[in-house]
Amino acid sequence: MTALLEARGLTRRWGGLTAVDEVDLTVHRGSLHGLIGPNGAGKTTLVNMITGVDRIDGGRVVFQGADVTGLAAHRLASRGMARSFQTSQLFEDESVLDNVMAGRHRHIGYRFPHTFFYTPKVSREERRHRTDVHAILRELDLAVDAHRQVSELPYGRRRLVELARAMASEPTLLVLDEPAAGLPGSDVDVLGEVLRRLRRNGYTILVIEHNIGLLMTICDRMTVLSEGRVIADDEPAVVRESPRVIEAYLGRTDDA
Amino acid sequence: MTDTLTRPRQPSTTDPAGHRRAGLPVIVAVVLVAAAAIFPALSDYSTTYLFAYILIIALLGLSLHLLMGLMGVFSLGQAALFGTGAYAAVVVTEDLGLDGAIGFVLVAAVGAVLGLLMGAVTLRVTDLYLALTTLAVGYIFENVVRNSDWLGGPQGRSGFSIMFFGRSLDDPRLLCWIGLGALTLFLAVIASMRRSKIGRAFMATRESPMAARSIGVDARRYKLLGFTIAGAFSAVAGGLYSAWSLVVDPSVYSIDLTLSVLAIAIVGGLRSAPGILVVAAALTYFRNSAGDFGVSDYVLLVYGSLIVLSLRFLPLGLGGLASSPAVVRLVGRSGRRGRGGAA
Numbered sequence: 001m002t003a004l005l006e007a008r009g010l011t012r013r014w015g016g017l018t019a020v021d022e023v024d025l026t027v028h029r030g031s032l033h034g035l036i037g038p039n040g041a042g043k044t045t046l047v048n049m050i051t052g053v054d055r056i057d058g059g060r061v062v063f064q065g066a067d068v069t070g071l072a073a074h075r076l077a078s079r080g081m082a083r084s085f086q087t088s089q090l091f092e093d094e095s096v097l098d099n100v101m102a103g104r105h106r107h108i109g110y111r112f113p114h115t116f117f118y119t120p121k122v123s124r125e126e127r128r129h130r131t132d133v134h135a136i137l138r139e140l141d142l143a144v145d146a147h148r149q150v151s152e153l154p155y156g157r158r159r160l161v162e163l164a165r166a167m168a169s170e171p172t173l174l175v176l177d178e179p180a181a182g183l184p185g186s187d188v189d190v191l192g193e194v195l196r197r198l199r200r201n202g203y204t205i206l207v208i209e210h211n212i213g214l215l216m217t218i219c220d221r222m223t224v225l226s227e228g229r230v231i232a233d234d235e236p237a238v239v240r241e242s243p244r245v246i247e248a249y250l251g252r253t254d255d256a
Numbered sequence: 257m258t259d260t261l262t263r264p265r266q267p268s269t270t271d272p273a274g275h276r277r278a279g280l281p282v283i284v285a286v287v288l289v290a291a292a293a294i295f296p297a298l299s300d301y302s303t304t305y306l307f308a309y310i311l312i313i314a315l316l317g318l319s320l321h322l323l324m325g326l327m328g329v330f331s332l333g334q335a336a337l338f339g340t341g342a343y344a345a346v347v348v349t350e351d352l353g354l355d356g357a358i359g360f361v362l363v364a365a366v367g368a369v370l371g372l373l374m375g376a377v378t379l380r381v382t383d384l385y386l387a388l389t390t391l392a393v394g395y396i397f398e399n400v401v402r403n404s405d406w407l408g409g410p411q412g413r414s415g416f417s418i419m420f421f422g423r424s425l426d427d428p429r430l431l432c433w434i435g436l437g438a439l440t441l442f443l444a445v446i447a448s449m450r451r452s453k454i455g456r457a458f459m460a461t462r463e464s465p466m467a468a469r470s471i472g473v474d475a476r477r478y479k480l481l482g483f484t485i486a487g488a489f490s491a492v493a494g495g496l497y498s499a500w501s502l503v504v505d506p507s508v509y510s511i512d513l514t515l516s517v518l519a520i521a522i523v524g525g526l527r528s529a530p531g532i533l534v535v536a537a538a539l540t541y542f543r544n545s546a547g548d549f550g551v552s553d554y555v556l557l558v559y560g561s562l563i564v565l566s567l568r569f570l571p572l573g574l575g576g577l578a579s580s581p582a583v584v585r586l587v588g589r590s591g592r593r594g595r596g597g598a599a
Contacts, residue, residue: 053466077472089467091459102456106472110453118448126452169471 004029004064004173004204005050011058012045019045021228022059027173027206032199034215034236035208037225038248043208044086046225047177051083052076064172078106080172084162086181086208092151096142096161097133099150103168104129136164140194156187163194167203174198174205180214192218216240224248289440296432304428306544308500311435314536315493316517318442318529319486325526326450327482328462330383332514333374333390336397337487339509341367341494343407346504349418356420356434356499363495364488371487375480391511398509412505418498425499435496442489443529458482516543519559521573523566528575535574 005027012020020042027033037043048054050061052073060069068076082103091099108129114122137143140160145153150161159179166174179195180188188211196218199205209215215222216236224232224239226248232239239245296304316334323331344366348359374393378386401407408414418425425431449455460468461475468475498504516539524535539559546552566573 051470053469072474073466073469074472074474077470083470085467085470089464089470091463091467093463094459098456098459102460102468102473103471105453105457105460108453115452115454116445116448118444118451122448122452165467165471 002029003027003062005206006062007046007050007059008062009059010046010049010056010061012042012049012054013057019228020049023225023228023230024233025050025223025230027204028221029204030199030202031220032195032205032207032218034219034222035206035225036210036212036215036222039210040227041225042228043225044177047083047175047206047208051081051175077169080170081175082166082169082171082173083175084159084166084177084179086177088158088162090150090158090162090165093149095147095149096137096153096164097130097146099161100133100136100164100168101129103165104133106169133164133168136167140164140167156183159183159191160194167198172204174203176205176207178208178210180209180211188214285443289436292436293433296429301428304432305500306541308428308431308435308496309544310537310540311432311439312493312496312500313517313520313540314533315435315439315442315489315496316513317520317524317532317536318439318446319490319493320517320521321526321529321532322446322482322486324521325528326446326455326458326462327479328458329479329482330387331374331390331483331486332387332511332518333393334490334517335509335511335514336374336390336394337367337370337490338494338497338513339394339397339401339506340370341491342498342504342508343401343413343494344491345418345495345498346413346416347407350413350416355422356418356425359418360420360434360492360495364492367491367494368484368488370491371483371485372480374487375483379476379479391514394509394511394514398506401509402506408505410506412503412507414503416498416502418495425496426502428500431496431499438489438492438496445485446529454478454481516559519563523562523570523573525570525573525575528573531573531575531577 003026005025007023007025010020010023010025011018023042023046025035025046035043035047045054049056052068052071052075056070060067062068063076063079063081066079068079071079091102108125110119110122110125113119134143134146137146140163142157142160142164145157150158153161159182163176163179166176176195180191183191192214195205195207199218199220207215207219219236221234222232222236222239223230224242224245226244231244231248232242234242296307299307316338319334319337320331323329341363344363345356345359348354348362349356352359354362374390377393378389381389402410420430420434423430425434449458457468457473457478460471460473461478465475494508497508520536520539521532523539524532526532539562542558543555546555551558570576572579
């Protein structure tokens with residue numbers, strides 16, 4: 001398998017604190033890659049650096065063979081890196097359809113003067129994209145809520161809308177920041193099934209998760225962070241047995 | 257590679273939203289515009305004159321609809337754009353001797369460039385800082401104009417005649433038709449943008465700049481675009497104001513205008529173009545005939561009270577009447593008050 005994303009020696013410092021310290025991360029094309037670690041391990045910071053949300057103090061990021069270190073978030077998104085957020089960043093007052101349509105942004109080609117005078121070209125292209133979006137909504141079982149306002153939906157459904165919006169950009173790499181956070185157990189299973197299905201359909205996914213059980217069952221490979229450093233990077237079965245991981249993470253949460 | 261998920265397996269299901277939205281409102285809008293176009297031909301001079309002023313204010317109100325309602329940018333720079341448009345119209349038609357049909361395109365271009373600049377200098381600030389920065393632009397321009405002799409200094413300029421298609425704009429009917437044309441164009445552009453890619457980019461930037469960037473929206477580019485369009489139409493409003501008032505002095509940059517348009521936009525509903533148009537007409541009419549009601553000393557008090565009442569009972573303004581929690585809860589009394597207050 002070829003590497004889709006390669007991060008080498010990524011470092012982020014906040015004053016005297018090194019939040020992410022020389023981290024290497026390789027995500028292979030077509031794989032479902034898990035990124036786990038205890039609270040404050042630097043998972044979100046790492047992902048924010050990779051997706052252009054946070055500054056990079058050291059190291060390089062190579063995406064699809066091109067050096068994208070320090071590129072702005074919207075440029076990375078245009079290159080096919082989509083992400084969801086740990087805390088909901090949905091457009092609350094808008095319909096589910098509009099939220100997900102916004103995710104199509106980089107695929108909509110019409111320009112001036114078409115956008116100013118809703119020409120037939122705009123109409124055609126909008127209809128085509130709406131069809132695509134409806135397909136995504138059906139895929140995630142969100143079609144019935146297409147015209148409802150996001151703020152009316154229960155929490156779990158909203159997380160799915162966020163996933164749908166990221167999928168709508170047809171990403172080469174889908175980065176999900178704690179998609180299961182706050183979900184009840186039954187929804188976590190549904191989410192796991194969705195992620196597995198996406199992977200089967202050819203998506204490359206990088207998932208940050210707290211819920212180690214979920215990742216153990218669905219990931220091809222896992223990277224474990226602790227205090228800003230990588231302490232394991234292997235298949236789930238190997239990671240599970242790693243003494244360092246057990247000490248840093250599993251050992252502490254076993255009782256819970 | 258990802259096609260299996262995103263390409264539909266069967267032809268599109270019907271899309272009620274897309275078609276429903278296109279039909280009736282367009283017909284209603286066409287009928288209203290036609291009625292508004294016939295109106296100046298039938299009414300007397302002073303009514304037509306007032307109608308022209310309402311159209312000018314409505315244009316400004318719509319620019320706030322775009323900036324604040326759709327883009328979520330709290331701009332107080334409307335007066336700077338309006339005033340510059342007012343002066344630009346005089347310079348272009350009087351000093352350069354151009355017909356308004358060409359001249360007003362130039363006026364719009366001047367406003368667009370100024371709007372773009374205003375957007376560019378405020379790229380790194382948001383909220384209150386942005387409001388104050390844009391407000392400052394108005395003050396700077398007022399002082400520059402006040403000290404520019406070729407623009408008439410503190411006395412401003414008068415005695416000019418703005419021609420359109422060879423006819424003078426001091427005929428309020430012509431002024432109405434030109435204003436109505438600009439307003440219709442602006443409405444069409446806004447309605448088209450709202451339903452397309454740009455509208456969603458504005459929406460994304462307004463609701464969550466971080467999420468906007470994560471779907472590939474260059475938030476800064478769209479902010480500049482919005483400011484440019486709003487600048488063009490505000491300047492056209494200013495140019496029409498020159499033709500309407502027959503005199504242009506530095507008072508066109510006054511905060512008074514900015515605040516009264518802000519009041520109209522808030523009471524009408526920042527997200528609702530029809531709401532803003534209705535309130536622009538109602539409040540401008542009220543202000544104009546406040547003397548007849550014997551309340552001319554209290555105009556600003558009424559404006560202020562309306563803003564407070566609107567924010568309390570109709571947070572989305574008149575345009576959000578149906579969805580307002582207060583109205584939903586107390587359909588009777590507070591519904592009447594909301595409506596009565598705005599009209």
